[in-house]
Amino acid sequence: MNAIGKTVFTLLVGTVIGFVSGYIYSNKVNSDKFEQELKDYKEEYERDHNPNPEEKPEEKDIPESVINSVKEMQSVVSQKREKAQKAYNNILKKEGYSDMNLEESNNPNPFIIPPEKFFTDEPPKGYHRLTVFYDSESGAVYDEGGDYAWEDDDEFGMDNLHKFDEAPITELYVQNDVSKTQYEIVLEDPSTIS
Numbered sequence: 001m002n003a004i005g006k007t008v009f010t011l012l013v014g015t016v017i018g019f020v021s022g023y024i025y026s027n028k029v030n031s032d033k034f035e036q037e038l039k040d041y042k043e044e045y046e047r048d049h050n051p052n053p054e055e056k057p058e059e060k061d062i063p064e065s066v067i068n069s070v071k072e073m074q075s076v077v078s079q080k081r082e083k084a085q086k087a088y089n090n091i092l093k094k095e096g097y098s099d100m101n102l103e104e105s106n107n108p109n110p111f112i113i114p115p116e117k118f119f120t121d122e123p124p125k126g127y128h129r130l131t132v133f134y135d136s137e138s139g140a141v142y143d144e145g146g147d148y149a150w151e152d153d154d155e156f157g158m159d160n161l162h163k164f165d166e167a168p169i170t171e172l173y174v175q176n177d178v179s180k181t182q183y184e185i186v187l188e189d190p191s192t193i194s
Contacts, residue, residue: 080168087167088115110157110176110183118173123182127175131184132156134172136164141185156183 091112123129133142134156141156142148160174164187172185 084167084169088169088172091163091167091169108178110155110160110174112160112163113173113175113182115171115173117175118182118184124180127180127182129182129184131186133186133188134161134164135188136161142188155179155181156185161185 118129131144133144134140135142139161140148141161155176156174157176160172163169163172170187172187174183174185175181176183
């Protein structure tokens, strides 16, 4: 081998040794860094998801006045709920819908159905269910997106919508056999109910 060949060979061997040494060192440093980050992550996870049983969360005393206010509010809500349920049952009884077989109805007019028919039973075959909102001041009915839904009172039955004015209810359930729809009609501003 001549002098140039030895120099090139030495240069190549030195480059390979430098590359391998750098690779091993870099791999070791990154591995140690990765192991430390993994350890930190595990410790943080354990701390967040397995709290120390000796550490008790702070217990805050709830003032008696707040407890009494909550109980009073629950009582008022319960009374209003009972009043609304009685009013709704009276509407059903008055309209004669309580004993009706809703599966076989072909009534051309929309009619009131019991809430349990809307929530617990499947809709009659071919029917779908919608929730809409009724603004008693304007008489308008809106869909869930707030868009004006219907101009035709025949979809819900104007007599049915007037039940909101007659009784302290906030929801009304109506079936329309023509459009094959069961509606949950929610009073938009129930604060007017006494």
